[in-house]
Amino acid sequence: MIHYSNYIDGAFVDGANGEKITVTNPATGEEISTIPETQLDQVEAAIAAAERAQPAWAALPAVARAKHLHELADKLREKVDPLARVITEEQGKTLPLARVEVNFTADYIDYMAEWGRRIEGDVIESDRPKENIFLFHKPIGVVAGILPWNFPFFLIARKLAPALICGNAIVLKPSEETPNNAFEFCKILSETDIPAGIVNLVSGYGASVGRALTESPKVGMISFTGSVETGSRIMAAAAENITRVNLELGGKAPAIVTANADLDLAATAIQASRVINSGQVCNCAERIYVQRSVAAEFTEKLVEKMKAARFGNPLEDETLDYGPMINQAGYEKIVRLLESSVSDGAKVLCGGQRGEGEGGYYFEPTVVAECTQEMDIVKEEIFGPVVPIVVFDEIDDAIAMANDTEYGLTSSVFSNDINEAMNLVEALNFGETYINREHFEAMQGYHAGWRKSGIGGADGKHGLHEFLQTQVVYLQRS
Numbered sequence: 001m002i003h004y005s006n007y008i009d010g011a012f013v014d015g016a017n018g019e020k021i022t023v024t025n026p027a028t029g030e031e032i033s034t035i036p037e038t039q040l041d042q043v044e045a046a047i048a049a050a051e052r053a054q055p056a057w058a059a060l061p062a063v064a065r066a067k068h069l070h071e072l073a074d075k076l077r078e079k080v081d082p083l084a085r086v087i088t089e090e091q092g093k094t095l096p097l098a099r100v101e102v103n104f105t106a107d108y109i110d111y112m113a114e115w116g117r118r119i120e121g122d123v124i125e126s127d128r129p130k131e132n133i134f135l136f137h138k139p140i141g142v143v144a145g146i147l148p149w150n151f152p153f154f155l156i157a158r159k160l161a162p163a164l165i166c167g168n169a170i171v172l173k174p175s176e177e178t179p180n181n182a183f184e185f186c187k188i189l190s191e192t193d194i195p196a197g198i199v200n201l202v203s204g205y206g207a208s209v210g211r212a213l214t215e216s217p218k219v220g221m222i223s224f225t226g227s228v229e230t231g232s233r234i235m236a237a238a239a240e241n242i243t244r245v246n247l248e249l250g251g252k253a254p255a256i257v258t259a260n261a262d263l264d265l266a267a268t269a270i271q272a273s274r275v276i277n278s279g280q281v282c283n284c285a286e287r288i289y290v291q292r293s294v295a296a297e298f299t300e301k302l303v304e305k306m307k308a309a310r311f312g313n314p315l316e317d318e319t320l321d322y323g324p325m326i327n328q329a330g331y332e333k334i335v336r337l338l339e340s341s342v343s344d345g346a347k348v349l350c351g352g353q354r355g356e357g358e359g360g361y362y363f364e365p366t367v368v369a370e371c372t373q374e375m376d377i378v379k380e381e382i383f384g385p386v387v388p389i390v391v392f393d394e395i396d397d398a399i400a401m402a403n404d405t406e407y408g409l410t411s412s413v414f415s416n417d418i419n420e421a422m423n424l425v426e427a428l429n430f431g432e433t434y435i436n437r438e439h440f441e442a443m444q445g446y447h448a449g450w451r452k453s454g455i456g457g458a459d460g461k462h463g464l465h466e467f468l469q470t471q472v473v474y475l476q477r478s
């Protein structure tokens with residue numbers, strides 16, 4: 001079994017003092033690696049290395065930093081297959097999806113690198129004679145990147161690439177569920193000319209290693225993706241030093257299917273949204289509101305498509321639609337939400353049971369009808385291949401129910417009436433809305449949750465600017 005070592009100041013160093021965390025394959029329960037539960041002095045050493053290295057990195061022309069990032073992206077592309085295997089083995093997504101994740105990660109790094117020449121300041125008109133006011137964008141310093149397990153490889157890039165192109169250094173902490181891919185990422189990074197200390201990786205539990213990163217006065221920004229509960233703890237820890245936080249948290253995305261929708265398209269997009277990554281995706285459709293006149297026809301189509309989804313051990317069959325749940329807790333949450341919905345009067349139209357598969361927590365593709373807004377399954381993030389359906393009569397009822405949530409990440413509308421669709425978009429209080437397509441964002445967009453789904457956002461020019469601070473200079477000439 002492989003044992004990974006932390007990556008600090010350009011070297012792989014063991015940080016465990018004997019304490020290790022065992023990583024398992026969620027498809028089989030088999031133990032696949034051990035990683036350090038890093039001691040706090042080593043977390044501090046990683047932060048100190050980043051702090052030492054950052055000024056020289058920031059002093060490079062942005063185009064030189066971009067060159068390093070392009071080199072990294074190229075090296076990742078040379079290893080798509082082995083990296084995809086590592087991701088699938090510890091996370092449970094299908095191999096084709098893992099390959100998409102690796103390629104998307106490389107493309108994302110290239111995309112952010114291209115911003116090097118495009119970070120522009122302002123020259124502002126002064127009230128005084130012979131004065132110029134300049135606004136510069138400056139790096140923040142050391143960024144802590146704390147990662148979840150569902151798209152663990154891509155999320156490295158979502159934090160590292162904008163941080164580095166803006167002249168920051170970074171300390172990454174992967175999820176204890178899926179750290180192996182991050183160590184493999186650092187192995188590849190160590191073969192580039194990116195200077196020592198600019199990227200560091202420490203592994204361990206959130207309550208110890210994650211917390212130490214968020215409490216450090218030397219960390220200028222915490223970029224976190226994960227649950228609302230952890231996001232809230234991170235904000236509290238960051239408050240002590242007034243550290244900037246960038247939080248991408250959970251979601252409970254509504255999909256509204258009106259009487260004017262293309263029902264085949266809606267059913268296809270929603271099915272894809274629910275089974276990709278075993279339904280463990282923050283931005284995917286988590287609750288469906290369908291108009292009464294088309295509810296029966298739409299539901300029938302969706303049930304048919306969900307039933308067709310095949311699951312199993314993703315390392316054994318590349319043609320599967322999805323794999324296991326990440327762990328027992330994830331599986332038990334699905335069971336709890338499903339059981340409580342049934343006891344409150346909902347009807348399971350397909351699935352509803354643990355799927356066969358030795359050692360792993362699999363769940364059948366499931367459609368639950370006759371749900372109401374009050375049910376937990378319509379309110380809480382399910383994070384599994386389960387679709388609850390609520391029927392509505394008036395569009396205003398759908399809007400009210402869709403907006404009735406503490407989350408605000410993504411939403412979608414299925415309607416071929418452009419007026420109806422755009423009126424719905426205007427009324428929906430979510431950071432992202434997809435019209436007549438699956439839930440998935442583009443790297444040049446801006447992925448930012450409202451309400452408890454987050455603070456700030458990622459991607460595109462707006463996401464890039466989260467990793468910068470401004471300095472305004474007043475020049476008085478004589």
Ligand code: NAD
Pocket residue numbers: 146147148149150151173174175176204205206207209210211214225226227228229230231233234248249250251281282283381409447449453454
């Ligand atoms: P999680 O909050 O349990 O863990 C995320 C990370 O935080 C892990 O690395 C963990 O070790 C660390 N952590 C835990 N406690 C900590 C603490 N006190 N201080 C610092 N770090 C701590 O989340 P998860 O289960 O890994 O991920 C699933 C969640 O992430 C879902 O809610 C999902 O919706 C959300 N998510 C959101 C987005 C988005 O873009 N908004 C993307 C992916 C996942």
